[in-house]
Amino acid sequence: MWEQIVILFIIFLGSFIQGSSGFGFGLVCMGVISIFLSVEESMLIVLALTAFLSSGILLKYRRYIIWKDIVPITISASIGRALAFVFVIYFGETEFIKIILALVLISMVVYLYKNRQLSETSNTSNNYIISLCVGCIGGFIGGAFAIGGPLFVIYFLMRYEDKRSYTANLQLTFILLNLFTIVAHWINGDLTDSFYHYFILGTVIVLIGVTLGLKIFDLLSTKIIQNIAFTIITLAAINLIVMSLL
Known part of the structure; x- marks a missing residue:
């Protein structure tokens, strides 16, 4: 009983965060849910x-x-x-890949903090080669570890100044890839059976969480997001x- 309550609560928290920031559901949920269920x-x-x-x-x-x-992406x-x-x-999971992914993500965040070139005219974000590379790498990481979202987030943050364009294209990417x-x-x-059980229960929870999160999203500026x-x-x-080294 407590296991189910914890899983549903973390699903609510993750959906609220994704509604308010455009992403984060997988990052919040995977670490907790995988304690009770298999990684797959x-x-x-x-x-x-x-x-x-x-x-x-x-x-x-x-x-x-x-x-x-x-x-293209x-x-x-x-x-x-x-x-x-x-x-x-x-092959299952490879901890070394997770460490590499973490270092890449931190490097990207540092770069973006120092270079706030988040406009539609950015040469980097308009480069189709970069779009294809981000898509392939993000698709692989998302399919293998359910945490590929940050790469797409960084790409769309670089691509769009309008927070609504950022979240619309990000969500559509998530939908298409996850259904695949x-x-x-x-x-x-x-x-x-566990998949169907938590998916059915989770749909109600995420509707509540994402609805509340979207109200926060509407109030925030693009820079805050x-x-x-x-x-x-x-x-x-x-x-x-940390988890890979433990």
């Missing part, structure tokens, strides 16, 4: 609920989707997710390093 079960529950709550956010900001930016990210699907089945992974695991027969996102990413990176 936890990952699939988090990915499915992320797709569900992202749909709620996207419904509000759907007018700000920019399709020409979505296509989601195509390359789908390739990354396909590679991650094979990786999860045959869930369907692949469903075909492979990986969806357990950027700072919140950078802080969450930094804490998640530090947590990855």
Whole structure:
């Protein structure tokens, strides 16, 4: 009973954070849920609920989707997710990769703090090669560890000055990639009774959490949202390093 209460509470907290900042559900939930369930079960529950709550956010900001930016990053990210699907089945988790990911995330945050070039005319963010690389790497990490969100967050923060464009395109990316992974695991027969149990219960919880979070999002400036996102990413990176070394 207490196990279920803890899992549902962390799902609520994660959905509130994602509603208010645009991301963070997987980062908040994976560490706790994986204590009670297997890593694969936890990952699939988090990915499915992320797709569900992202749909709620996207419904509000759907007018700000920019399709020409979505296509290249989601195509390359789908390739990354396909590679991650094979990786999860045959190799499981690799702690060394988590440490590398954490160091990369911290480096990106430091760079962005020092260089606030977050406009649509940024040469870096408009570079299709960078879009393809971010998509492939973020897709792989998200499919293997359910924590690929920060790379996409950093990309879209660099790409858009308008917080509504940032969150709309970010949520659509989450939805497309997570559905891709869930369907692949469903075909492979990986969806357990625990997955369906917590997904059904979780949908109600995330609706409440994301609704409250969106009210906060509307009140925050783009710069504050950027700072919140950078802080969450930094804490998640530090947590990855600590957990990998324990």
